[in-house]
Amino acid sequence: MTEENEIKLSRRDALKVLGTVIGATALTGLTPEWTKPALAAGELPSQGRLSAAPHTLSCDVDDEDLESNVEKAPITVTSGVTITLATSGILMQYIVSFSSDDGSIISPNPLSGTATTNAAGYAKVDVEYKDFSNGDGFTVTWSFDDSDDGTGTCEQTFTVPSHNNINKLH
Amino acid sequence: MKLITIPKPVEGFQTQSLDGEIVLLHPVRNIIIHINQTGALIWELCDCKRTVDEIIELLSAAYPDARDAIAEDVPETIQTLVKEGALKSK
Amino acid sequence: MNNTTSSLLVSFGGNTLKVHSNSPQVSTAIQNHLKHCHVDGQGTNLITELSVAVSDESTFTISEAGAVLFSGLNYDLTLQLLMTELISRLVAACDRGLMLHAATLSWQGSGLILSGQSGSGKSSLAAWLTADGFQYLTDEVIEIPLRENYVRGFPRSIFLKRGSAFIWQNRLPNKEEEGEEERFLIFKDGGVWIDPQLFHPNAVTATAVPRTLIFPHYQENAPLQTQKLTSAEALFHILQTLVNARNLPNHGLDAATRFVKRVAAYSLSYSNPEEASEWIKKTLQRA
Numbered sequence: 001m002t003e004e005n006e007i008k009l010s011r012r013d014a015l016k017v018l019g020t021v022i023g024a025t026a027l028t029g030l031t032p033e034w035t036k037p038a039l040a041a042g043e044l045p046s047q048g049r050l051s052a053a054p055h056t057l058s059c060d061v062d063d064e065d066l067e068s069n070v071e072k073a074p075i076t077v078t079s080g081v082t083i084t085l086a087t088s089g090i091l092m093q094y095i096v097s098f099s100s101d102d103g104s105i106i107s108p109n110p111l112s113g114t115a116t117t118n119a120a121g122y123a124k125v126d127v128e129y130k131d132f133s134n135g136d137g138f139t140v141t142w143s144f145d146d147s148d149d150g151t152g153t154c155e156q157t158f159t160v161p162s163h164n165n166i167n168k169l170h
Numbered sequence: 171m172k173l174i175t176i177p178k179p180v181e182g183f184q185t186q187s188l189d190g191e192i193v194l195l196h197p198v199r200n201i202i203i204h205i206n207q208t209g210a211l212i213w214e215l216c217d218c219k220r221t222v223d224e225i226i227e228l229l230s231a232a233y234p235d236a237r238d239a240i241a242e243d244v245p246e247t248i249q250t251l252v253k254e255g256a257l258k259s260k
Numbered sequence: 261m262n263n264t265t266s267s268l269l270v271s272f273g274g275n276t277l278k279v280h281s282n283s284p285q286v287s288t289a290i291q292n293h294l295k296h297c298h299v300d301g302q303g304t305n306l307i308t309e310l311s312v313a314v315s316d317e318s319t320f321t322i323s324e325a326g327a328v329l330f331s332g333l334n335y336d337l338t339l340q341l342l343m344t345e346l347i348s349r350l351v352a353a354c355d356r357g358l359m360l361h362a363a364t365l366s367w368q369g370s371g372l373i374l375s376g377q378s379g380s381g382k383s384s385l386a387a388w389l390t391a392d393g394f395q396y397l398t399d400e401v402i403e404i405p406l407r408e409n410y411v412r413g414f415p416r417s418i419f420l421k422r423g424s425a426f427i428w429q430n431r432l433p434n435k436e437e438e439g440e441e442e443r444f445l446i447f448k449d450g451g452v453w454i455d456p457q458l459f460h461p462n463a464v465t466a467t468a469v470p471r472t473l474i475f476p477h478y479q480e481n482a483p484l485q486t487q488k489l490t491s492a493e494a495l496f497h498i499l500q501t502l503v504n505a506r507n508l509p510n511h512g513l514d515a516a517t518r519f520v521k522r523v524a525a526y527s528l529s530y531s532n533p534e535e536a537s538e539w540i541k542k543t544l545q546r547a
Contacts, residue, residue, distance in 0.1 A: 014231030021214050022190075029190050030207070034229075034236035037209030037247040041254045042500040044200040044511075048352030049503055050361050050401055051378040051419075053340040056449075085330060085341070146379070151422065151449055184513050188520075191492035195499060197511040204496035 055083040055090065055121075055150030059142060066132055066160045074106050074130040079140035079156045086121030091145035094125045096138055099157065103132035114145050127158070134162045173223035177216040177248050177257045194256055201255055212247045216257055222248060270297055270346055272414050273354030273403045276304040277346050283314040289339055292442040293453045296415035296464045307353045310346060312338060336447040347401060347414060355507035357405040358515050362501060364397040364413045364468065365389050367544050371411050371468030373402065373523070374476050375501050381478025381530070384424040387454065388533040389540065391431040395465040396456040401503070406515050409522070410467045415456070417443075422450025427533065432458060471547055473498070473525040474540065484539060485529040491517075494525035 019027040060080040069075050081092055096111040105111065106128040115123040125140065137159030144150045184195045190207040192214075205213055215225045226244045230237045251257040266287045268279045281287040311323045320338040321331040322345065330341055351359045362375035363386035372394070374382040383399040390396045397413025404411050420427060428435060428444075432454070435444050443455035456463040475489075475497050489497070498516055505511040524547055530536035 009227060009231040011231055014228050017228055018232055026190055034233040034239060035208050037212060037243050038206040039209050039250050040204045042202040044202055044505055045503050047506050048348040050347055053344045186513055186517050188492040191490055193492050193495045195513050202496060202499045204492055
């Protein structure tokens with residue numbers, strides 16, 4: 001705003017213009033002091049959408065073997081969860097926790113986050129790991145991000161089998 | 171947001187004014203927006219004719235004690251209305 | 261479906277839906293927990309028919325007009341889905357009034373509307389207030405006819421999720437042991453359907469004149485916080501619970517505006533239903 005502009009428009013003229021835009025009646029109800037503009041946005045709900053029946057969940061499989069990879073590039077495994085009834089767009093929370101001190105997980109980073117179900121009610125997270133050896137592993141725990149969507153948790157444990165030959169090069 | 175931009179309301183919104191505040195409803199895109207009194211003034215002034223600078227000028231003249239705040243608040247509010255899908259830049 | 265199939269008519273908002281079931285267990289539960297709803301079907305449109313079939317002792321299928329909607333269901337999920345689906349269809353078909361996702365109670369003829377999406381705590385407050393002597397219209401959906409000044413509720417049994425078990429444990433002690441399934445049905449996940457008349461004999465009423473509109477927000481450990489809302493703020497919130505906008509002139513905007521001008525509106529954050537109920541009662545007395 002320049003000094004020149006300020007001179008151009010008086011308060012009286014400004015209110016006159018505002019009156020033509022918002023109407024004379026509205027002008028009389030105008031707030032005397034300027035307050036911070038505030039805006040909130042929401043959504044019109046889908047037709048007929050009320051409280052949904054709760055979902056339950058189950059992991060892909062309880063346990064799964066990992067490949068030992070002491071001397072090879074990182075490997076990716078997938079942990080998944082399926083909800084019943086199958087519904088898309090439900091946010092599922094995963095937490096990856098180590099069951100041993102060795103090895104490292106490259107992704108997901110951070111080790112907890114959310115994944116969204118597809119139309120089949122399936123959500124997944126890819127876990128990229130390296131340097132795990134015999135007996136090492138990790139667990140992925142799944143739950144509903146919003147407890148109103150459903151109840152329960154499930155765990156999928158990934159472990160390098162003890163019979164795995166850790167010196168085997170791929 | 172450039173000050174010479176002319177903000178324009180997105181078509182398809184139904185508007186309801188209540189005691190100087192405004193509720194916007196876009197039934198096709200399922201958007202509902204509530205704007206308080208000062209925000210409603212900015213919305214009303216986005217009429218395809220005025221630039222952001224002209225809106226600041228007009229409101230600063232109406233509220234001379236709040237010139238600095240208005241110079242910040244107008245572009246910020248218009249930006250938010252663009253982000254929420256209620257305004258577009260001409 | 262075998263010859264033991266029974267049928268039930270459920271009406272709301274000017275429409276009727278027919279439910280068939282060959283499972284006596286499902287038929288009885290649905291009849292018991294919809295018994296306060298209008299079920300004569302007279303003067304309304306039959307919009308669809310839902311069928312429940314039990315294929316063995318414990319596996320259920322829900323179909324609509326011959327097409328399978330859900331299969332492989334257990335008993336609990338069958339009841340909950342059937343309730344959800346039938347209300348959803350009745351609501352989606354209504355074009356004679358605003359259909360709002362809300363619990364509603366009446367206190368000496370004055371309507372208290374608790375509006376909000378799933379998880380806002382409206383059913384919990386509705387149960388608590390019913391136990392305190394309020395009359396119950398619904399915990400799920402109301403109709404506000406376009407040219408009338410009253411609200412009508414869908415008076416199914418109150419549905420409390422597992423997280424709200426402390427309410428019935430507090431207000432209906434020993435109910436779990438009494439095993440009165442026709443009025444108190446407990447699901448395996450800890451949710452319950454409660455006939456409101458268990459709280460007091462005159463607990464159910466069909467209509468009320470809306471006076472107070474509250475948008476509750478349950479938050480664990482939150483202190484009680486209330487705020488008077490402007491009409492525009494109330495309109496903004498109420499539109500987010502309007503579940504039949506597409507059937508209405510101007511998408512219900514004009515009718516919803518008329519409605520919010522008639523009521524005093526508040527937001528309410530709470531964690532303790534007793535504390536929230538006390539504030540509500542004081543607010544109603546002042547109104």
